Amino acid sequence: MATYKPSIPKGTRDFSPIEMERRNYIFDTIKGVFRLFGFNQIETPSIENLSTLMGKYGEEGDKLLFKILNSGDFLKNVDNSLWENKELGPLTTKISEKGLRYDLTVPFARFVVQHRDEIQFPFKRYQIQPVWRADRPQKGRYREFYQCDADIIGSDSLYNEVELIQLIDEVFARLGIRTIIKLNNRKILAGIAEIIGEPDRLTDITVAIDKIDKIGIDKVNEELKERGLSHNSINKLKPILKIKGNNIDRIETLKKILKDSETGTKGISEIEKVLSISENIGLRAGIDLDVSLARGLNYYTGSIIEVKARDVEIGSITGGGRYDNLTGIFGLSDVSGVGISFGADRIYDVMNMLDLYPAESQAHNEILFVNFGEKESQVVFKIMKKLRNAGLTCEIYPDAVKLKKQLSYASARNIKFVAIVGEEEIKENLIVVKDMENSSQNKYTLEELIEKLAK
Amino acid sequence: MATYKPSIPKGTRDFSPIEMERRNYIFDTIKGVFRLFGFNQIETPSIENLSTLMGKYGEEGDKLLFKILNSGDFLKNVDNSLWENKELGPLTTKISEKGLRYDLTVPFARFVVQHRDEIQFPFKRYQIQPVWRADRPQKGRYREFYQCDADIIGSDSLYNEVELIQLIDEVFARLGIRTIIKLNNRKILAGIAEIIGEPDRLTDITVAIDKIDKIGIDKVNEELKERGLSHNSINKLKPILKIKGNNIDRIETLKKILKDSETGTKGISEIEKVLSISENIGLRAGIDLDVSLARGLNYYTGSIIEVKARDVEIGSITGGGRYDNLTGIFGLSDVSGVGISFGADRIYDVMNMLDLYPAESQAHNEILFVNFGEKESQVVFKIMKKLRNAGLTCEIYPDAVKLKKQLSYASARNIKFVAIVGEEEIKENLIVVKDMENSSQNKYTLEELIEKLAK
Numbered sequence: 001m002a003t004y005k006p007s008i009p010k011g012t013r014d015f016s017p018i019e020m021e022r023r024n025y026i027f028d029t030i031k032g033v034f035r036l037f038g039f040n041q042i043e044t045p046s047i048e049n050l051s052t053l054m055g056k057y058g059e060e061g062d063k064l065l066f067k068i069l070n071s072g073d074f075l076k077n078v079d080n081s082l083w084e085n086k087e088l089g090p091l092t093t094k095i096s097e098k099g100l101r102y103d104l105t106v107p108f109a110r111f112v113v114q115h116r117d118e119i120q121f122p123f124k125r126y127q128i129q130p131v132w133r134a135d136r137p138q139k140g141r142y143r144e145f146y147q148c149d150a151d152i153i154g155s156d157s158l159y160n161e162v163e164l165i166q167l168i169d170e171v172f173a174r175l176g177i178r179t180i181i182k183l184n185n186r187k188i189l190a191g192i193a194e195i196i197g198e199p200d201r202l203t204d205i206t207v208a209i210d211k212i213d214k215i216g217i218d219k220v221n222e223e224l225k226e227r228g229l230s231h232n233s234i235n236k237l238k239p240i241l242k243i244k245g246n247n248i249d250r251i252e253t254l255k256k257i258l259k260d261s262e263t264g265t266k267g268i269s270e271i272e273k274v275l276s277i278s279e280n281i282g283l284r285a286g287i288d289l290d291v292s293l294a295r296g297l298n299y300y301t302g303s304i305i306e307v308k309a310r311d312v313e314i315g316s317i318t319g320g321g322r323y324d325n326l327t328g329i330f331g332l333s334d335v336s337g338v339g340i341s342f343g344a345d346r347i348y349d350v351m352n353m354l355d356l357y358p359a360e361s362q363a364h365n366e367i368l369f370v371n372f373g374e375k376e377s378q379v380v381f382k383i384m385k386k387l388r389n390a391g392l393t394c395e396i397y398p399d400a401v402k403l404k405k406q407l408s409y410a411s412a413r414n415i416k417f418v419a420i421v422g423e424e425e426i427k428e429n430l431i432v433v434k435d436m437e438n439s440s441q442n443k444y445t446l447e448e449l450i451e452k453l454a455k
Numbered sequence: 456m457a458t459y460k461p462s463i464p465k466g467t468r469d470f471s472p473i474e475m476e477r478r479n480y481i482f483d484t485i486k487g488v489f490r491l492f493g494f495n496q497i498e499t500p501s502i503e504n505l506s507t508l509m510g511k512y513g514e515e516g517d518k519l520l521f522k523i524l525n526s527g528d529f530l531k532n533v534d535n536s537l538w539e540n541k542e543l544g545p546l547t548t549k550i551s552e553k554g555l556r557y558d559l560t561v562p563f564a565r566f567v568v569q570h571r572d573e574i575q576f577p578f579k580r581y582q583i584q585p586v587w588r589a590d591r592p593q594k595g596r597y598r599e600f601y602q603c604d605a606d607i608i609g610s611d612s613l614y615n616e617v618e619l620i621q622l623i624d625e626v627f628a629r630l631g632i633r634t635i636i637k638l639n640n641r642k643i644l645a646g647i648a649e650i651i652g653e654p655d656r657l658t659d660i661t662v663a664i665d666k667i668d669k670i671g672i673d674k675v676n677e678e679l680k681e682r683g684l685s686h687n688s689i690n691k692l693k694p695i696l697k698i699k700g701n702n703i704d705r706i707e708t709l710k711k712i713l714k715d716s717e718t719g720t721k722g723i724s725e726i727e728k729v730l731s732i733s734e735n736i737g738l739r740a741g742i743d744l745d746v747s748l749a750r751g752l753n754y755y756t757g758s759i760i761e762v763k764a765r766d767v768e769i770g771s772i773t774g775g776g777r778y779d780n781l782t783g784i785f786g787l788s789d790v791s792g793v794g795i796s797f798g799a800d801r802i803y804d805v806m807n808m809l810d811l812y813p814a815e816s817q818a819h820n821e822i823l824f825v826n827f828g829e830k831e832s833q834v835v836f837k838i839m840k841k842l843r844n845a846g847l848t849c850e851i852y853p854d855a856v857k858l859k860k861q862l863s864y865a866s867a868r869n870i871k872f873v874a875i876v877g878e879e880e881i882k883e884n885l886i887v888v889k890d891m892e893n894s895s896q897n898k899y900t901l902e903e904l905i906e907k908l909a910k
Binding site: 005006007008009012013014015016017020021023024035036037038040041042043044045046047048049051052063064066067068069071072073074075080083086088091092095096097098100110111113114115118120122124125130132134143144152155157159160162163166170277280281282330331366368371377378381382385388391392393394395396397398399409412413415 | 462490
C-alpha cells in the first residue's frame with residue numbers, strides 16, 4: 001500500500017513552490033504591464049454552456065472541448081436509439097450541456113454581449129485564466145494551460161494596434177526575452193487572393209501559407225494544388241511569398257503588386273501606419289512585416305500579430321489580431337476589436353530554457369526561529385508578531401528537535417536567516433541571527449533586527 | 456438576433472473590473488499573510504482522476520463531483536447492458552475518468568504523496584484556486600468558487616495550531632472583519648461519546664451536535680434519538696452541551712466531566728495549550744472554546760477551528776482542523792497535518808455587505824490623454840512611454856472624437872486625471888492636466904507631472 005503512488009491526468013501538471021514563484025514572476029510582470037496600459041481585469045467562469053462554445057473553434061475544436069457530464073440522471077430524456085446506433089454527436093449533446101473554457105476570446109465575446117449595457121466602450125479588458133483542450137499532450141503542449149489576454153473592443157482605431165505592440169515590447173523587455181514581432185494584415189492576404197484570381201479561396205490560401213515556416217514553399221504549393229488552386233494562381237503567388245528587404249521595401253513591393261486590389265491597398269496603408277508610428281515611438285523588439293503570417297484562426301479581419309523568441313525555437317509565444325465581428329456570433333454586430341494573447345506556459349518554458357529569472361525573484365529574505373521548547377517559544381511568538389507587523393516573513397520550527405535538523409530545514413527551504421532565542425538571549429533580551437549564506441552570526445535587539453531586515 | 460443574450464451556467468459568475476479589484480484586494484491580503492507566516496504556494500490541476508476524488512467526500516460528495524466525459528469514442532468498451540438497465544454508477548465510471556477538483560485538501564494530500572520524495576517536511580503550503588461542486592445554487596452558494604488553504608503537514612506540534620490562529624487573526628484584522636474564532640478538539644468529542652456510553656457513535660453524535668446552532672438542542676436530541684442513542688446517553692449529553700462561562704470555566708468543567716476518559720482529557724490539555732499560548736500572544740478576534748463545534752468533515756482527529764463574522768449572519772467564513780491521517784487514503788500513513796481554508800466568496804459577500812473596501816483599493820491614479828488626432832497623438836505616445844517607464848498608468852483615447860465623449864469615458868472609467876496635449880501645449884512643451892475629482896486644471900512639464908504623480 002505504502003508504495004502506491006497516485007497520479008494526475010496526462011497533459012496536466014502540479015506546480016511546486018519554486019515553480020510557482022517563477023510562474024508568479026511571469027504573471028505579475030504581464031499583469032503589471034496590462035495595468036500600466038490601462039487595461040482592467042475581468043474573469044469568466046471555467047464552465048460555459050456548450051451552446052456558447054460549440055461551433056466557435058471549427059470541427060476540430062469541438063472535438064477538443066472538455067465536456068461535462070450532466071449531474072443527476074443524465075440518461076433521462078435520452079432516446080435509446082442514440083445509444084444503439086452509437087450516435088456520439090447527438091448523444092453527447094443530450095448527456096452534456098456544459099464544457100470547459102477552450103480559450104479566453106469566445107468567453108470574452110459572450111461577456112461583452114451579455115453585459116453590453118453595463119460596459120463603457122471602448123472596453124479595455126485583460127484576463128488571465130486557465131483554458132482546457134483535450135489535445136494529444138506533447139512537449140510544450142498541455143491540456144490545462146494559462147492564457148493572458150488583453151483586448152480593446154468598441155474602437156477600430158489603429159492606435160489600439162500601436163498600443164498593443166508597445167505593450168508586447170514592454171512585457172518581453174521586462175522578462176528579458178529577445179523577440180521579433182511579426183505583423184501582417186488580413187486585408188493584404190485578401191488582396192493577394194484577389195489578384196491571383198482566387199478571391200474565394202482566402203481560407204485555403206492562408207491555411208497553406210500559415211505552414212510555410214514549417215514545411216517550406218514547395219510543400220505549400222503542393223498543398224495549394226491539392227486544395228484545387230490553379231497552376232496559374234500558384235505561380236502568381238510565388239513572388240509574393242518571396243518578398244524580401246526591410247519593412248519599407250516590402251511595403252513598396254506590395255503596393256505595386258496589390259495596386260489593383262482596393263482591399264489589399266487598404267491593408268497596406270493600415271500596416272504602414274502601425275509600423276511607422278511604432279518605429280517612431282521606438283521598440284526594443286524587432287518588428288517585421290511578414291505576408292506569410294496568417295495564423296489558423298479565421299476571425300481576424302485586419303491586423304495580425306505574432307511574437308517569436310529570438311533565442312529559442314519554440315514557435316509563437318504571443319499572438320493576436322483585429323476582428324471586426326467577434327461578438328456577431330452572439331448577436332451583437334459591428335463591434336470592432338483587437339487583442340493579443342500571451343502564451344504563459346510557453347513563455348515559462350522559454351524563461352526556464354534561458355534561465356532568465358532575476359536572483360531576487362527567488363531569494364527568501366526570511367527568518368526561521370529555532371525551537372528550543374516551551375519556554376523559549378513563548379518569547380519567540382511575541383517577537384515574531386512584532387516582526388510580522390513590520391512586514392517581515394518569519395516562522396518558528398514547529399518541534400523542539402535537534403538544532404542540526406532545524407538548520408537543514410532552513411537551508412532546504414532556502415531561508416536566509418536563522419534566529420536563535422535561547423535562555424541566554426532571553427536574559428540579554430537579544431536575538432542571535434545566523435546568515436545562512438555566509439554563516440556570519442550577530443546579536444541584535446528586536447529593533448535593530450527589524451531595521452536590518454526592513455532594508 | 457440582436458436581442459438574443461447569451462448566458463452562463465447557473466451557479467457560476469462573471470466578474471466585472473470593479474468586482475475583480477475587490478476580489479483581488481481580498482486574495483492579495485490573504486496571500487500576503489500566508490507569505491508573512493512562511494507558507495509557500497503550490498497549484499494542482501483543475502482536473503483530477505476520478506479515482507483520486509471518488510469516495511473522499513462521502514456518498515453525497517461523489518454525486519456533487521463534476522465529471523468530465525471521456526474524449527473520443529466514449530462508448531467503446533461500454534457494455535450495452537449498462538445503459539439498457541440505466542446503471543448510472545457503473546456507466547459513469549465507464550464514460551468518465553476525470554472530474555473537477557471539489558476542494559483543495561484531497562488534491563493536496565494527493566500532491567504530498569505523489570511528490571513526497573521532493574518535499575521538505577514539515578511542509579507549509581498555501582493554495583488559492585477555484586473548486587467546483589454540482590450543488591443546488593442558492594444565495595451565497597456557487598458551483599464555482601475559490602478556496603484559500605494553508606496547511607502544515609508532517610508535524611504534530613500544537614504550535615502549528617497557534618500559528619494558524621495568529622494567521623487567521625491577522626487576515627481578518629487586515630480586511631477589517633470582526634470575527635470570533637471557535638475552537639474545539641475532536642478528542643473532546645470522542646471523550647464525550649465515551650463517557651455517555653456511546654463510544655462507537657461519535658459520528659452520529661458530532662453530526663447531530665454540529666446542527667445545534669441551526670436547529671436547537673431539542674431537535675438535536677430528537678435527532679440523536681432517531682439515530683438510536685439511548686435516553687440515558689442523551690441525558691448524559693445535555694449538561695455538556697450547556698457548558699457556560701469563559702474559556703477557563705469551560706475547560707475546568709470539561710476536565711471534571713471527562714476525567715475518566717483518557718482521550719477526552721488529552722483533548723482538553725491540547726485545547727488548553729492552544730488557547731493559553733494564543734491569548735498570551737494576543738488576538739484581536741475573540742476566541743471561544745465551543746464543544747458544539749464539530750464540522751461535517753470526518754477526517755479531523757484533533758483541533759477543530761471555525762471562524763464566524765461578528766457583524767453578519769452568514770455562517771462560517773473560515774474553517775479547519777488537524778487530521779492525523781489525511782494522506783493515508785493515498786498510501787502514506789502517519790503524516791499529521793493541520794490546515795485552514797478561507798472561504799473567499801463568503802468573505803467577498805461579507806466585505807460587500809459591510810462595505811469594508813478601503814478607498815485607495817479602488818482609486819485609479821491614472822491618466823487619460825485626450826485624442827486630438829494624428830499629429831498630437833504622435834507626441835502623446837512618446838510622453839506615455841516616459842510616464843510608463845516611471846511606473847505611471849496612462850492611456851490615450853483611441854479615437855479623435857468630441858472632447859465631451861472622451862471626458863465622459865474618463866469619468867465612467869473612474870480615471871483620476873485627463874491630460875491635454877494640443878497644438879499649443881506641444882509648442883510650449885507642456886501638458887495640461889485636469890483633476891477629474893475637483894476639476895482643477897494645471898500645466899506641467901513632463902518631469903513635473905512625473906514628480907507630481909509618482910507621490
